[in-house]
Structure formats: C-alpha cells, structure tokens
Amino acid sequence: MVDAHSKAKAAQIQRVGEVVRNFYSELPFNFHGSLESSVEAIRRPPVQGTYPDLHTLLRSNGDPGFHVLEVGCGAGWLANGIALHYGVHLEAIDLTPAALKRARALAPLLGTEKFVRFLECNVFDFETDRRYDLIMSMGVLHHTGDVFGAMAKLAPLLKPGGRMYLGLYHEPGRKVFLEEMWRLARENGEDAAFQRYCQLDSVHAADDTLARSWFRDQVLHPHETQHTLQQVDGWLELLGLKLESTSINRFAPIKNKKKLFRLELEYEARSRKALFEENRYFPGFFTALARKPL
Numbered sequence: 534m535v536d537a538h539s540k541a542k543a544a545q546i547q548r549v550g551e552v553v554r555n556f557y558s559e560l561p562f563n564f565h566g567s568l569e570s571s572v573e574a575i576r577r578p579p580v581q582g583t584y585p586d587l588h589t590l591l592r593s594n595g596d597p598g599f600h601v602l603e604v605g606c607g608a609g610w611l612a613n614g615i616a617l618h619y620g621v622h623l624e625a626i627d628l629t630p631a632a633l634k635r636a637r638a639l640a641p642l643l644g645t646e647k648f649v650r651f652l653e654c655n656v657f658d659f660e661t662d663r664r665y666d667l668i669m670s671m672g673v674l675h676h677t678g679d680v681f682g683a684m685a686k687l688a689p690l691l692k693p694g695g696r697m698y699l700g701l702y703h704e705p706g707r708k709v710f711l712e713e714m715w716r717l718a719r720e721n722g723e724d725a726a727f728q729r730y731c732q733l734d735s736v737h738a739a740d741d742t743l744a745r746s747w748f749r750d751q752v753l754h755p756h757e758t759q760h761t762l763q764q765v766d767g768w769l770e771l772l773g774l775k776l777e778s779t780s781i782n783r784f785a786p787i788k789n790k791k792k793l794f795r796l797e798l799e800y801e802a803r804s805r806k807a808l809f810e811e812n813r814y815f816p817g818f819f820t821a822l823a824r825k826p827l
C-alpha cells in the first residue's frame with residue numbers, strides 16, 4: 534500500500550515536471566527580448582533592495598569555499614547576478630533547456646562563466662557529493678507538485694550551519710491577484726488581463742517579451758500551489774532547520790512566531806488594498822531563510 538502510494542506520488546511529480554517544462558519551453562520566465570537587456574538588468578544589484586537578508590548573508594561571507602546551489606535557476610538572473618556581484622561559486626539547476634540556454638549565454642557576457650555551472654536536472658533527480666553553504670530556490674518549488682518532498686531532498690545537501698532560502702507563493706496574499714486576473718481573462722479575454730497586468734507591473738512592461746514571460750508565469754501557469762509561512766516553518770522544523778528571517782515581517786528579527794503567523798493572515802486584506810485602492814502590483818510571494826544547526 535505504502536509502495537503504491539509512493540509510486541503514485543512519484544508518477545504525479547514526474548507528470549507535473551513534464552507539464553511545467555513544456556510550459557516554460559514556449560517562453561521561459563523573466564526572459565528579456567535581447568541578451569543585452571538581460572545583461573543590463575543583471576548588472577544592477579540583484580538582491581540588495583528586495584532580499585536584504587540574502588544580501589547580508591552573501592556580503593558577509595569571506596570564505597572562498599562558500600558554495601551555493603540554486604534550484605530552478607530559470608534564465609539565470611539570480612545565479613549570474615550573485616556570481617557577478619558577490620563572487621561566489623554556484624551550481625544552478627533547472628529542468629527547462631530553453632531557460633538554461635539563455636542562462637548559459639549570459640555568463641560569458643557577464644564574466645561569470647568561471648563561477649556558475651548550469652545543469653539540466655529535475656530537483657527530485659539531483660544527485661551530488663557536494664555539501665552547500667546556501668541552497669536557494671526562488672519561485673520554483675510551488676511548481677513541483679511536492680514542496681515538502683523537494684525541501685526534504687535538499688536539506689541533507691546543506692553543510693552544518695548552511696542556509697536554505699526559499700521564495701514561494703503565499704496563500705492569503707496571492708488569492709486576490711489571481712482571482713482578479715482570472716476574472717478579467719474569463720470575462721474580457723486574455724489580452725485584457727495582460728493589459729491590466731502591464732498597468733500593475735510597470736517594471737517589466739517596457740519589454741514586451743519580458744512582460745509576456747511574467748504574465749504567463751504569474752497568471753497562466755498550469756501548475757502552482759500556495760503556502761503559508763506557518764506551514765513552511767512546520768516543514769523546516771521537521772527537517773531540523775531553524776527559521777531565521779522572512780519577508781512576511783519585512784525581515785525583522787523573529788521574536789514571536791505566533792504574532793508572525795497572525796501577521797500573515799493580514800496579507801489577503803493587504804493584497805486587496807494594493808490591487809484595488811493603490812493600483813499596485815501585489816502577486817503574493819514570500820521568502821523564508823532557514824539555517825541548519827552547526
């Protein structure tokens with residue numbers, strides 16, 4: 534019975550992987566219209582403003598042996614960006630060849646090819662003898678069909694004291710945005726939803742290919758799940774990892790988890806306000822940084 538259950542689960546994960554690869558093969562996520570435009574974007578500091586906890590971690594590491602694994606690197610902005618701005622070594626895996634092709638093409642233009650090794654691989658099939666100081670995965674595991682399974686696969690690959698950095702869709706935070714986009718697409722057509730998306734996400738709207746790649750990913754995805762920090766914290770604990778910081782409280786020190794988990798329930802109202810009152814892009818995404826004990 535247990536065996537049948539794990540076989541069914543493995544088959545489901547495989548199927549999701551195929552659907553997701555096919556989806557991104559048409560147009561990978563965060564895909565600029567030209568290589569030059571990607572290079573220009575990656576030359577800007579990649580995480581300093583958005584993910585200050587990740588920036589502090591990368592900036593403070595003076596160890597030349599510091600090694601990073603990125604899971605689901607897509608077109609390579611983060612792996613190439615981190616190599617360029619922090620001089621660390623990375624392995625970056627993804628299951629979509631079209632995304633990896635772009636990520637690899639960017640490396641020599643940025644001078645990062647000695648730092649990053651891009652590999653085509655499904656996270657569930659990834660094997661290595663290496664142990665990492667940092668394993669990061671931004672906007673990926675919620676497209677795999679088994680977030681906890683992927684975390685459980687990755688946790689043993691951390692060195693003692695190593696960190697896991699995850700970016701995931703947030704359940705209360707995401708609902709409002711998705712429902713509004715789907716309503717527009719249903720009632721007025723996909724193009725109307727795309728136009729509304731471009732109004733909200735003006736950062737990516739200037740480059741049509743880039744805007745389409747974001748819109749498809751954010752609104753038309755064939756497989757996504759949504760999560761809460763409380764749920765992820767429970768999974769981290771099961772894996773022996775300790776939550777250190779999160780975007781949910783804007784990266785403030787974590788003093789009281791109960792308060793933190795109450796705060797995340799406010800995200801639905803925040804999202805509603807951002808979208809309908811402030812006309813602001815609020816896709817509903819959160820991060821969690823966790824550490825493996827020494």
Ligand SMILES: C[S@@+](CC[C@H](N)C(=O)[O-])C[C@H]1O[C@@H](n2cnc3c(N)ncnc32)[C@H](O)[C@@H]1O
Nearest residue numbers: 562563605606607627628629655656671672673
């Ligand atoms: C939303 S994109 C994020 C890409 C990148 N992390 C970024 O922030 O630009 C999701 C990426 O995860 C990859 N992916 C999805 N499922 C995967 C899996 N099971 N193993 C490896 N990569 C996966 C997809 O191919 C896609 O490139």
